[in-house]
Amino acid sequence: MDKVMRLASEKGVVIFTKSSCCLCYAVNILFQELRVNPVVYEIDQDPEGREMEKALMRMGCNTPVPAVFIGGQLVGSTNEVMSMHLSGKLIPMLKPYQAMC
Secondary structure, three states: OHHHHHHHHHOOEEEEEOOOOHHHHHHHHHHHHOOEOOEEEEHHHOOOHHHHHHHHHHOOOOOOOOEEEEOOEEEEOHHHHHHHHHOOOHHHHHHHHEOOO
16 A cells, blocks of 8 residues: 555656556546646556555545546545546646646
């Protein structure tokens, strides 16, 4: 769990994914459309990926990926991120991390 927390707090927006996960891809695209460039960690490419997946589940993720962290805090997976976006709560959280165009 230490590695997950360290990685999640190193940058403003961090997503833990798996390379074959279509929901991970969709969440990543959403952030890019909102002008946020998240740091993406593909846990299936990490030698410690199994342990990271277990840590994410212990932290409260219903599904281990995608696991979205904003400002070092766990936001959740696809359902939570999309719900926040539809309710208008996601963009204010992302303001500090949006790229200026």
